Amino acid sequence: xxxxxxxxxxxxxxxxxxxxxxxxxxxxxxxxxxxxxxxxxxxxxxxxxxxxxxxxxxxxxxxxxxxxxxxxxxxxxxxxxxxxxxxxxxxxxxxxxxxxxxxxxxxxxxxxxxxxxxxxxxxxxxxxxxxxxxxxxxxxxxxxxxxxxxxxxxxxxxxxxxxxxxxxxxxxxxxxxxxxxxxxxxxxxxxxxxxxxxxxxxxxxxxxxxxxxxxxxxxxxxxxxxxxxxxxxxxxxxxxxxxxxxxxxxxxxxxxxxxxxxxxxxxxxxxxxxxxxxxxxxxxxxxxxxxxxxxxxxxxxxxxxxxxxxxxxxxxxxxxxxxxxxxxxxxxxxxxxxxxxxxxxxxxxxxxxxxxxxxxxxxxxxxxxxxxxxxxxxxxxxxxxxxxxxxxxxxxxxxxxxxxxxxxxxxxxxxxxxxxxxxxxxxxxxxxxxxxxxxxxxxxxxxxxxxxxxxxxxxxxx
Ligand code: PXG
Numbered sequence: 001x002x003x004x005x006x007x008x009x010x011x012x013x014x015x016x017x018x019x020x021x022x023x024x025x026x027x028x029x030x031x032x033x034x035x036x037x038x039x040x041x042x043x044x045x046x047x048x049x050x051x052x053x054x055x056x057x058x059x060x061x062x063x064x065x066x067x068x069x070x071x072x073x074x075x076x077x078x079x080x081x082x083x084x085x086x087x088x089x090x091x092x093x094x095x096x097x098x099x100x101x102x103x104x105x106x107x108x109x110x111x112x113x114x115x116x117x118x119x120x121x122x123x124x125x126x127x128x129x130x131x132x133x134x135x136x137x138x139x140x141x142x143x144x145x146x147x148x149x150x151x152x153x154x155x156x157x158x159x160x161x162x163x164x165x166x167x168x169x170x171x172x173x174x175x176x177x178x179x180x181x182x183x184x185x186x187x188x189x190x191x192x193x194x195x196x197x198x199x200x201x202x203x204x205x206x207x208x209x210x211x212x213x214x215x216x217x218x219x220x221x222x223x224x225x226x227x228x229x230x231x232x233x234x235x236x237x238x239x240x241x242x243x244x245x246x247x248x249x250x251x252x253x254x255x256x257x258x259x260x261x262x263x264x265x266x267x268x269x270x271x272x273x274x275x276x277x278x279x280x281x282x283x284x285x286x287x288x289x290x291x292x293x294x295x296x297x298x299x300x301x302x303x304x305x306x307x308x309x310x311x312x313x314x315x316x317x318x319x320x321x322x323x324x325x326x327x328x329x330x331x332x333x334x335x336x337x338x339x340x341x342x343x344x345x346x347x348x349x350x351x352x353x354x355x356x357x358x359x360x361x362x363x364x365x366x367x368x369x370x371x372x373x374x375x376x377x378x379x380x381x382x383x384x385x386x387x388x389x390x391x392x393x394x395x396x397x398x399x400x401x402x403x404x405x406x407x408x409x410x411x412x413x414x415x416x417x418x419x420x421x422x423x424x425x426x427x428x429x430x431x432x433x434x435x436x437x438x439x440x441x442x443x444x445x446x447x448x449x450x451x452x453x454x455x456x457x458x459x460x461x462x
Contacts, residue, residue, distance in 0.1 A: 010050040013038050024159075037411075042069035045429045045436050047416070055414045058426040058440055062379070063233055063265045063298035067340050068431040074297045074333050074340075081332040088239055090326045098331035106289075106304055109274055114287060116134050116310035118303045119326040123264035123290035124302040127227075130286055131162045132320050133303060133313060134225040134258050140312050146224040146257075147182045150214050154188045156234035157227065157262055157288075166227055169234075184218065186210040189240035190230065192373050192384050192392055204241030211379060212251045225258040225286075230276030231425070233265035236420035237382035239375045245280045258285040258309070262276025264301070265380065268292030269430050272351035272378035279377065285309055295337045300330035341430075350430050355379055361441045368448050370455075379432070382425045385451070387461050395422060396462045402455065409450040415443035 007013070012302035014035035023031060040052035047055045047067055060066060081098060082410040088096055099119070107115040118133070120126040131149060138146035151157065153168035164172045168188070171180055185195065187207055215223050228248070232238040252259040261284035266276025270292060277287065286309060289302030305313070324330070341347060355378045362381045366374040372386035383402045385402050387395055395402050403419030409425075410417040418425050428440065455461040 007040070007050065010038055011035070021407040044068045044070060045432050047265075048085060053414060056428075056436065056440055056443065058410075058415055058417045058428050058444075060427055060429045061296050061428040062291070063270070064291035066268050066270065066430045067337055067344075067346065068294040068297040068429040071295075071297075071340065074295075074336050074370045077332050077336040078298065078329050081329045087326050088328060089323065091321055096326075096328050096330045097325035098335060102326075102331040102335045102338075105335060106127055106302065109338070110287065111275060111278055112283060113307040114284070114304045115307055116305050118305070118320075119324075119331075120290075120301040120303070120322055121299045121324045121327070122158070123262075123288060123301050124163035124263075125322060126288045126290060126303050127157045127166055127262065128160050128162040129303045129320060130225075130227070130260050130288060131166065133286070133305070133309070133318070134260070136316065136318060136320075137258065137312050138224050140315055143221065145221050148184055148218055148223045149182065149260075150184050150186060150211060150223060150226045150257075150383070151427050152188045152228055152232075153185050154190065154235040154458070155185075155227075155229060155232060155262075157229075157264075178397055184214060186214050188235065188238060189244045190232075190238045191241055192238075192375075193394075200241035201243045204243035204249055207240075208247035208251065211248060212255075215251070215255050215257065220255050220257070223255070223257050225260050227260040227262060229262045229264075230266045230280045230282065231271065231377050231380060233380065233425075234420065236384075236423035237375060237377075237380050237425045237427075239377055245282055249282060260284065260286045260288065262288045264288055264290045265292075265427070268295075268338075269347040269350055270378055270380055270427065272347070272355050274347055276377075293337070294334040296331060297337065298327075298330035298333040299324075299440060300327065300334050344353075346430050350379055354430075354432060354434065354437065358432075358437050361437060365441070365444065365448070367446070368452075370448055370452050379430055380425070380427045382420075382423045383448075385422045385424065387455075395460065397460050402451065402460065403452040405454055405460075406447055409447035409454075410443065411449055413450075414441045415440060415447065417444060 017036050018032035039047050040050055041048050047057050103117045106117050136145050151166045155168040157163045157166035165183045167409050168185045189207040191200045191203045193362050261277045263275050267289045271279040286305045328408050359376050362376045365371050370385050370387050372384040372392045374383045399421045403422040407419040
């Protein structure tokens with residue numbers, strides 16, 4: 001049944017969009033010429049555009065729609081909460097039921113003694129909170145000099161001034177005079193691109209030890225925290241070698257610094273456990289969550305901190321907060337999302353059934369002549385494209401040229417798969433079925449074949 005009713009022709013929508021809407025991370029001029037694809041509605045793992053085309057969303061929106069699209073329960077909870085209490089703040093000695101219930105639930109789900117929740121509206125805001133929080137924590141302990149936050153190149157922690165500073169994206173730092181002072185970046189554990197002749201294990205240790213070197217170089221008395229994603233998401237689904245995280249944990253234990261684990265993508269089942277730090281056996285002092293917290297149905301994020309951090313911060317007035325911190329509608333939606341994740345055993349199904357199925361099929365893509373490596377953790381995966389599988393060489397063309405060609409073939413084949421440079425990444429809704437995984441793989445393989453053919457034709461296979 002064609003459900004498209006009563007909307008302007010696609011070209012008119014695109015023209016209005018181009019005239020008045022500035023898109024994130026986009027070259028407006030180019031996009032305006034081409035016209036943005038207009039997404040109308042979605043159900044499960046499938047999007048429908050304004051032309052009635054059905055697209056398999058291999059990215060769960062932007063790594064966030066964990067329970068899939070079209071869950072009426074969330075719409076109903078939101079409507080009920082809007083009628084009852086659409087908004088109230090938590091600044092001046094007031095609170096409300098949705099934020100109380102959600103905080104208690106998060107304390108129960110989060111590992112270890114991460115029992116205290118500060119809310120924001122986005123992952124970027126939550127990381128801004130973290131930056132102020134860790135500096136305030138050390139100041140409260142009489143150690144004002146501990147201000148430096150160590151992060152990693154090619155990390156993504158958001159787009160606000162603090163988020164983009166903590167992130168290690170050079171293209172972002174180049175715009176707006178970033179990073180902010182006292183943010184220091186060490187190298188990423190990306191063996192495929194940077195490991196040279198080392199074994200992955202040697203390389204993982206070497207990259208982890210850069211953290212220790214940085215602490216010793218700057219002085220322990222200057223370093224406040226280390227921040228990292230369990231698996232780098234926007235950086236291209238970069239999975240660190242096995243030796244990396246144990247060594248990072250050893251260093252964080254040895255020196256007096258806080259460990260912030262950014263779970264914005266990895267949280268709420270993405271890696272096959274509730275949190276990425278459980279999959280990778282990391283013990284954070286603070287985690288950042290967003291995205292899967294509400295499966296993207298409402299904007300909400302949080303910093304979840306340990307008993308000790310909460311106690312220290314509780315000793316002062318923390319002069320920080322957002323109008324929408326702990327927004328009642330977003331909190332109610334998040335709570336309903338967590339209920340669904342839990343009651344429908346979505347995380348367990350990912351871990352024990354669907355992610356192993358996807359892993360087998362995804363890793364088989366490494367046989368494709370264009371694929372240098374295929375990586376996967378739970379329901380996030382990547383393939384690195386290369387003209388030479390033996391040497392893992394990059395393409396002679398500018399980074400991202402080939403990735404973009406491949407993404408266009410995916411788009412043309414009704415599969416959303418993102419490219420990060422010349423890595424192709426997926427992060428489908430966690431509710432994807434085995435049949436839908438087969439379709440995803442079939443379309444991905446076809447896109448790789450079409451990309452290979454185009455590269456040969458245009459003499460780009462070098
Ligand atoms: N931390 C991590 C690890 C993220 O992936 C943020 C923080 C910031 O969250 P907000 O809610 O402020 O966007 C993110 C967001 C992409 C892409 O194209 C990735 C993100 C956002 C937008 C695009 O891969 N990650």
